[in-house]
Amino acid sequence: MVIVHVSAECYPMAKAGGLGDVVGALPKYQAKLGDDAMVVMPMYQTPFLQQNKWELHFKGNTNLGDWFFDYTIIKESTGKLGFNLYLVDIHGLLDRPKIYGYPDDTDRFIGFQVAVVNWLSHWKSLPDIVHCHDHQAGLIPFMMKYCFDYQKLQFVKTIVSIHNAQYQGAMGWEKSLLIPRWDTWKNGLLEWNNSINSLATAVKCADKVTTVSHSYMQQLKFQSNGLEALFEYEQGKCVGILNGIDTEVWNPATDPMVAYHYTATNVLVEKKKNKNALCAKYNLDPSKPLIVFIGRLVGEKAADVLPGAIQHAMDKTDSGANFFIIGAGDTATESALNYLVQLYPGNYNTFIGYDEKVGHEAYASADFLLMPSRVEPCGLNQLYALRYGTIPMVRDTGGLHDTVVDMGDPDGFGIKFLHATEEDIVYSIERAIAVYQDKNQMNKMIQFAMNIDHSWESVVEEYKKVYESIL
Ligand code: GLC
Numbered sequence: 001m002v003i004v005h006v007s008a009e010c011y012p013m014a015k016a017g018g019l020g021d022v023v024g025a026l027p028k029y030q031a032k033l034g035d036d037a038m039v040v041m042p043m044y045q046t047p048f049l050q051q052n053k054w055e056l057h058f059k060g061n062t063n064l065g066d067w068f069f070d071y072t073i074i075k076e077s078t079g080k081l082g083f084n085l086y087l088v089d090i091h092g093l094l095d096r097p098k099i100y101g102y103p104d105d106t107d108r109f110i111g112f113q114v115a116v117v118n119w120l121s122h123w124k125s126l127p128d129i130v131h132c133h134d135h136q137a138g139l140i141p142f143m144m145k146y147c148f149d150y151q152k153l154q155f156v157k158t159i160v161s162i163h164n165a166q167y168q169g170a171m172g173w174e175k176s177l178l179i180p181r182w183d184t185w186k187n188g189l190l191e192w193n194n195s196i197n198s199l200a201t202a203v204k205c206a207d208k209v210t211t212v213s214h215s216y217m218q219q220l221k222f223q224s225n226g227l228e229a230l231f232e233y234e235q236g237k238c239v240g241i242l243n244g245i246d247t248e249v250w251n252p253a254t255d256p257m258v259a260y261h262y263t264a265t266n267v268l269v270e271k272k273k274n275k276n277a278l279c280a281k282y283n284l285d286p287s288k289p290l291i292v293f294i295g296r297l298v299g300e301k302a303a304d305v306l307p308g309a310i311q312h313a314m315d316k317t318d319s320g321a322n323f324f325i326i327g328a329g330d331t332a333t334e335s336a337l338n339y340l341v342q343l344y345p346g347n348y349n350t351f352i353g354y355d356e357k358v359g360h361e362a363y364a365s366a367d368f369l370l371m372p373s374r375v376e377p378c379g380l381n382q383l384y385a386l387r388y389g390t391i392p393m394v395r396d397t398g399g400l401h402d403t404v405v406d407m408g409d410p411d412g413f414g415i416k417f418l419h420a421t422e423e424d425i426v427y428s429i430e431r432a433i434a435v436y437q438d439k440n441q442m443n444k445m446i447q448f449a450m451n452i453d454h455s456w457e458s459v460v461e462e463y464k465k466v467y468e469s470i471l
Helices: 018-032 047-051 105-120 140-146 148-153 173-178 184-190 198-205 214-219 228-233 267-281 303-316 331-343 356-365 381-387 398-403 422-437 439-450 456-470
Strands: 002-006 036-042 054-064 067-076 084-089 129-133 157-162 195-197 208-211 238-240 290-294 322-327 348-352 368-371 391-395 415-417
Touching (some): 002 105, 018 129, 018 456, 067 105, 084 105, 105 140, 105 148, 105 173, 129 140, 140 148, 140 157, 140 184, 157 198, 157 456, 173 195, 184 198, 214 238, 214 398, 267 290, 267 439, 290 356, 381 439
Parallel strands (some): 290 368, 322 348, 368 391
Antiparallel strands (some): 054 067, 067 084
């Protein structure tokens, strides 16, 4: 089966969040099972671009409204990723250092999608599945079905996977000029709330819609930033498939970013060595439970509640735990979190920014990972944590609901709480401190956690069933 993934992110070429991890892993495991899975994404100016070898694959030209442009498709030439990675180079539009955050992002991603569809229309033998991820690829199913120039693609099956419905790629109707000419009887498919909404269009036009956990699929019907009615209406073609994790990249026994390697057998001894090293480096106290937060410092992740919650917990428990925060985002949250460094020297620190290595070291060192997310479609961090024997403390929502069992249950291996509030977080921190003292219970949970299988192999089968259902 020939599967083309279209995405704005793909690790290790460019990653801003979990989307990049998933798109960097799913095709690799599909390819291992014998399918011809590949990824096409924008050619940003990232270190990975400069450090790797590329071959020219295709040259084409098309237009974005009245701007006629040439585009080039290049391909990673060694095959070392385990799947073919194609980049779309549109000079001046996509070739910039960052993935998102430019004033013309709308035009950039429409340009990307137009070039992808144009390229596909030149294929001698068409792919079986075009698998679009999030709103940056959300107009593709529409373009393939209804744009006059791309009628050749109208019967190619399309899937859209929603990694986060908070972001929808909505734009004013004036941007419709950038979409290649289409059958205007189909205007309603672009329309949502007097705007063009890329995600809504994707849900309407794709042959199947998936999202990254079962609970989030249900949640979208009552909490999806304005698309609730659409998910209710289209539920027949929607399915939740829990993400996997790349167990080759995330393996405490071999992780090159981690100093002391371990498995479930020697986790206690070796993880402690990592913890000692991390604590020494960031001025923390290794004798206390170490709770880390790793993620974007934004409202969705409830990062704004952290400073208050940590301060209360520290005061209430007489600094009974240590905290290490890794992430970047809202500047007010960043400074509130940084402010705590001087209040709790030796027990609290931050790393503002994101660094893959610091992240890996933190999973390999921490006792607990805190995720109070307001919205969490799947969440990968709790899955990485489990694999590294780090106990997740999570708000009971979306994918966190589906993947963590509270320690109140006989087979529990985590801490769950209901609300993204200071009170609930403080209470979960108190529970963490208490269970940390109970070595038996703690070890039991660590063993349980490390033995859970969230590898991609089984997930890939589920995607395959979805593909087969529409072919
Ligand atoms: C987004 C979601 C996250 C999910 C990831 C990969 O980043 O916020 O919950 O795990 O996509 O699907």
